[in-house]
Amino acid sequence: MKALREPLWWLIALFIGLLAGLPYSAPLFSRLFPELPRPVYQQESFWALTLDHGWLVVASSLAATAIGLGAGVAVTRPAGSAFRPLVETIAAIGQTFPPVAVLAMAVPVLGFGWLPALIALALYGILPVLQGTLAGLGSTPPGVSGVAEGMGMTGWQRLYKVELPLAAPVILAGIRTSVIVNIGTATIASTVGGQYARDADHHRPERL
Numbered sequence: 435m436k437a438l439r440e441p442l443w444w445l446i447a448l449f450i451g452l453l454a455g456l457p458y459s460a461p462l463f464s465r466l467f468p469e470l471p472r473p474v475y476q477q478e479s480f481w482a483l484t485l486d487h488g489w490l491v492v493a494s495s496l497a498a499t500a501i502g503l504g505a506g507v508a509v510t511r512p513a514g515s516a517f518r519p520l521v522e523t524i525a526a527i528g529q530t531f532p533p534v535a536v537l538a539m540a541v542p543v544l545g546f547g548w549l550p551a552l553i554a555l556a557l558y559g560i561l562p563v564l565q566g567t568l569a570g571l572g573s574t575p576p577g578v579s580g581v582a583e584g585m586g587m588t589g590w591q592r593l594y595k596v597e598l599p600l601a602a603p604v605i606l607a608g609i610r611t612s613v614i615v616n617i618g619t620a621t622i623a624s625t626v627g628g629q630y631a632r633d634a635d636h637h638r639p640e641r642l
Contacts, residue, residue, distance in 0.1 A: 456480045490620045494552050495613045498559030502612070503605065505560075506567025507593065518568075525564045528557040533619050551623035558619060559612035566608020570601025 457480055464470075502525070509518035536554035544550050574597045582592045598605075 453480055453484060487620055487623075490548065490551060490555065490623055491613065491616045494555035494616050494620070495559060495609070497552070497556040498612050498616070499563050499609055501556070502560045502563025502608070503567050506564050506571065510568065510571045511589070521564070522568075525561045529561040531557075533558050533622050537622060548623065551620070554622070555616045555620060559616050562608045562611040562615065563605075564608075566605045566611070567601070569608075570604030571597055573604065574600050 505521050505525070508514040509521050533551075533554040536557060537550050540550035540553055544553070578596060578600070579592055582596045587595065
């Protein structure tokens with residue numbers, strides 16, 4: 435009973451209910467927009483579109499997390515500290531361009547399909563992960579690192595045994611922000627979906 439009081443479960447139930455009811459919403463939209471002959475165009479099932487949306491979000495979030503976390507760890511090490519301003523600038527530039535602009539530049543090179551959308555979402559999600567990693571690793575108390583070094587730990591041992599566990603809450607917050615951004619912007623994938631171009635070619639009548 436206590437779990438039913440959590441807003442998350444109600445949101446999940448509402449999402450599933452809307453997802454199950456959308457295929458039967460054509461009469462409702464016909465009444466709301468009587469001037470349109472066909473207000474709802476259903477070319478794919480809503481479940482299939484939801485799975486495609488989720489797959490794109492997961493793949494782009496994993497790519498953004500791997501790149502952002504790896505870059506954040508690299509520039510906080512003594513050997514890579516000189517590249518920290520450059521990495522932060524590149525990540526900020528990637529966040530500056532809207533995903534639609536990235537798609538417009540990627541489609542002529544990569545063509546239509548899921549790859550341009552994946553690249554656009556990954557670039558857009560790197561900055562929150564990178565900022566969370568830098569903030570989390572930068573908040574590690576120097577005394578803790580000194581004690582770990584005094585115990586004979588190497589640099590990598592201090593990283594994954596001391597620094598990363600302490601920085602985990604901040605890093606996870608950055609990853610959560612990146613995932614939320616990708617969930618909202620993954621809808622742009624429909625603008626470069628290769629299946630629509632193929633369907634259009636498939637149903638195009640032949641000219642005599």
